[in-house]
Amino acid sequence: MRHLLSAADLDRDGAVHVLDVAEQMAATQRREIKKLPTLRGRTVVNLFFEDSTRTRTSFEAAAKRLSADVINFSAKGSSVSKGESLKDTALTLEAMGADAVVVRHSASGAPHRLAHAGWSRSAVVNAGDGTHEHPTQALLDAYTMRRHLRAAGSGHALGRDLHGVRVVIVGDVLHSRVARSNVLLLHTLGAHVTLVAPPTLLPVGVGTWPCEVSHDLDAALTGGAPDAVMTLRVQAERMTTTGGGFFPSAREYSRRYGLDRRRAALLPEHAIVMHPGPMNRGLEISADAADSARSTIVEQVGNGVAVRMAVLYLLLAGGEPAAPTPGGDS
Ligand code: ASP
Numbered sequence: 001m002r003h004l005l006s007a008a009d010l011d012r013d014g015a016v017h018v019l020d021v022a023e024q025m026a027a028t029q030r031r032e033i034k035k036l037p038t039l040r041g042r043t044v045v046n047l048f049f050e051d052s053t054r055t056r057t058s059f060e061a062a063a064k065r066l067s068a069d070v071i072n073f074s075a076k077g078s079s080v081s082k083g084e085s086l087k088d089t090a091l092t093l094e095a096m097g098a099d100a101v102v103v104r105h106s107a108s109g110a111p112h113r114l115a116h117a118g119w120s121r122s123a124v125v126n127a128g129d130g131t132h133e134h135p136t137q138a139l140l141d142a143y144t145m146r147r148h149l150r151a152a153g154s155g156h157a158l159g160r161d162l163h164g165v166r167v168v169i170v171g172d173v174l175h176s177r178v179a180r181s182n183v184l185l186l187h188t189l190g191a192h193v194t195l196v197a198p199p200t201l202l203p204v205g206v207g208t209w210p211c212e213v214s215h216d217l218d219a220a221l222t223g224g225a226p227d228a229v230m231t232l233r234v235q236a237e238r239m240t241t242t243g244g245g246f247f248p249s250a251r252e253y254s255r256r257y258g259l260d261r262r263r264a265a266l267l268p269e270h271a272i273v274m275h276p277g278p279m280n281r282g283l284e285i286s287a288d289a290a291d292s293a294r295s296t297i298v299e300q301v302g303n304g305v306a307v308r309m310a311v312l313y314l315l316l317a318g319g320e321p322a323a324p325t326p327g328g329d330s
Pocket of ligand 1: 128177277
């Protein structure tokens with residue numbers, strides 16, 4: 001693996017390998033001394049053009065636990081706010097000797113450009129690009145599901161993948177990079193996914209995604225016997241350019257698509273409730289569903305560190321970074 005730009009970069013064996021390495025990483029994090037020498041002398045740059053709490057700190061913790069040097073570069077207060085281009089930023093980071101660049105950007109495709117334009121030799125990890133993809137979120141979600149559903153009582157004799165697992169993903173699919181990456185990865189791992197959203201919050205072409213699509217959450221919960229329900233944040237900040245109008249009111253949205261106590265009670269006993277964060281409590285998820293015993297929301301954050309340690313380890317510990325792609329555009 002040279003870069004991690006999309007969940008589709010991983011085939012079944014590759015994805016399972018990341019999850020297995022993450023399990024080993026998690027085991028090291030239960031020791032008194034959590035730091036491993038694995039990436040000593042390597043530099044990881046967190047290049048965040050969009051706000052983030054969980055993902056940035058998670059990558060920072062992951063890189064530091066592997067003993068890498070970490071440079072945090074956020075667009076606010078940097079030359080980017082003075083109009084510096086992605087290319088110039090990349091060249092600067094290259095000159096600083098970055099071995100890996102973890103990039104979050106509001107433009108879908110920005111990490112792909114960084115990886116393939118020939119501007120740098122760094123490994124590129126997509127930490128969320130626009131409404132496109134967020135592959136490490138999908139990996140940490142798969143890791144969380146595998147961990148829980150392997151436990152007794154789920155009725156699944158899970159091997160190393162998620163074969164036969166049933167997942168409902170509900171909410172603002174249109175603006176969600178988490179949904180797309182999850183559908184791709186869960187499909188690769190053999191799970192069955194149902195997306196639930198109002199028609200206004202589904203992207204064009206969703207019919208070609210490897211999943212089912214529904215507008216009826218109650219039917220998906222009662223008829224589908226899901227093992228996991230993932231609620232997606234209503235991404236109000238991405239709705240402003242179109243003037244909103246995706247649903248009549250917050251109250252109406254919660255009534256039709258919110259996961260509340262009544263709906264959580266429809267789930268099989270072993271089923272887990274997930275959310276990538278940050279949550280709009282009372283909108284897509286009620287406080288009692290978010291804080292219930294079946295919620296894995298806080299655990300997902302912790303699992304994120306182990307999964308990102310695995311990704312950085314697999315990208316960087318395998319050898320020297322390759323030379324820049326010849327003939328890259330200018
Ligand atoms: N934190 C996730 C992301 O950056 C989910 C969200 O923001 O709703 O995509």
